[in-house]
Amino acid sequence: MLLEGSCHCRAVKFSVEIHTPQPYMRCYCSICRKTAGGGGYAINVMGDTATLKVEGEDDVSVYRVKMADGAKSPVRRHFCRHCGSALWCFDPRWEHWVYPFASAIDPPLPKPPKRVHLLLNSAASWVQVPEGPDEIHFDEYPEESIEDWHKHRGLWVG
Numbered sequence: 001m002l003l004e005g006s007c008h009c010r011a012v013k014f015s016v017e018i019h020t021p022q023p024y025m026r027c028y029c030s031i032c033r034k035t036a037g038g039g040g041y042a043i044n045v046m047g048d049t050a051t052l053k054v055e056g057e058d059d060v061s062v063y064r065v066k067m068a069d070g071a072k073s074p075v076r077r078h079f080c081r082h083c084g085s086a087l088w089c090f091d092p093r094w095e096h097w098v099y100p101f102a103s104a105i106d107p108p109l110p111k112p113p114k115r116v117h118l119l120l121n122s123a124a125s126w127v128q129v130p131e132g133p134d135e136i137h138f139d140e141y142p143e144e145s146i147e148d149w150h151k152h153r154g155l156w157v158g
Contacts, residue, residue: 001017002015002016002018003017003107007080012055012080012085012087013056014087015053016047017047017048017051018045018048019048019150020046020157021109022155023112024113025118025149030124035079042086044088044101044102044146045099045109045146046146047098049095049098052098056080059080060081060087061081062077063079064077074092078090087100088104113134115135116136117129119141120139121140
């Protein structure tokens with residue numbers, strides 16, 4: 001499935017092939033919250049890095065978080081240098097995947113049947129995390145990957 005996305009000012013446009021279109025996983029870590037999460041969390045989908053095409057590449061900046069030990073995180077957070085829109089993350093440890101922010105995707109994404117709320121041990125005190133049978137909570141990372149989550153629910157797009 002081809003997804004297209006852009007920043008708010010439209011200086012950057014991108015497309016990427018994905019198999020995991022359900023934006024089900026909400027990350028509440030301080031990094032996601034502060035760099036991309038107006039609701040106190042950020043949501044990513046997962047695409048095939050080899051298919052990522054970018055228009056306006058000169059307008060893309062990359063942020064790497066400085067970790068507690070002083071080292072830079074391997075995760076690269078790409079954003080528009082003009083309007084600041086979060087676009088996608090890339091982690092060379094999983095070089096085949098790129099993680100577009102659902103907020104940067106232009107066409108409608110499907111609504112997930114359930115939502116996973118992760119890294120709740122980092123959630124801001126003001127964030128109200130939804131409760132209920134379709135809201136699954138994790139203090140840290142769940143063991144099930146984005147790929148596995150979609151495959152186990154018959155939501156993987158070939």
